[in-house]
Amino acid sequence: MINRSTKRVAARSLAFMAISLHQSTSSAFITPSTSSRVSSSKLNVIGEQASSIGPAQVLRDLKERLPQIQWLAEGDGSPANKIDIPDHVAQVLAQSEAPKRVAESEDRTERIRSRAKQASEDAMKLRGMLTGEDDAKAWWRSQRSVSEGGRAITKDDPLTVLVAGGGLAGLVVAAACHSKGMKVALFEQASSYAPYGGPIQIQSNALRALQQINPIIFEELVAAGTCTADRVSGLKIGYRKGNKLAGLYDAGDWLVRFDTVGPAMEAGLPA
Secondary structure, X not given: OEOHHHHHHHHHHHHHHHHHOOOOOOOOOOOOOXXXXXXXXXOOOEEXXXXXXXXXXXXXXXXXXXXXXXXXXXXXXXXXXXXXXXXXXXHHHOOOOOOOOOOXXXXXXXXXXXXXXXXXXXXXXXXXXXXXXXXXXXXXXXXXXXXXXXXXXXXXXXXXXXXXXOOHHHHHHHHHXXXXXXXXXXXXOOOOOOOOOOOOOOOHHHHHHHHHHXXXXXXXXXXXXXXXXXXXXXXXXXXXXXXXXXXXXXXXXXXXXXXXXXXXXXXXXXX
């Protein structure tokens, strides 16, 4: 259950979760059908392209029937797609108010790891906050009778909320409800928080939302995180593709680029 005495603990836990958790992905395999397009690699791994109908399939079939002209696929990709920081982004980053990345060092690494360790220890302390008789008499275990049409929500008898899961989303929901005066209980099956997977990138609009929900959470996230707004985001292609008509792309070329610091600064959001 979140109350005023655990605000700082919850904030640290959320900051730790934001820099150490990430969602795992899963794959599903199905048996190829006769209508599917199947190819086999040198590793004897069967890949399947889902069958389709309509304009997409017509265009795909037409493309396969067209004569292949080798010289169209020859040459190098556009030099513009190899530039990591375009001029317009460099101009934004050169502004005095643009965020500056803190150089990585052993001291900074140790400081971040210490904060993560402290957040994990704080979360562990919450495990015993309700035991025995206190747990048996907890407000969420008592079924209350509410007349048809609902009940009056007051400061002394606020809306009650149960949050299942103490992950990133659950912690944010609990903090948001608590900031509005609701009585919140958060349940998590894991016995402790621990680093798992890669980092999570939090964009400026999400940071502003967290700042409005709870300034302490925002401060903890900024202190624990690393500024990435001085880099360009986007998608890179991992293989050679295209032709002289549609455009050639070498492996490692940018397919699309966008900066996050420009829009953030224009909107007055934390970058």
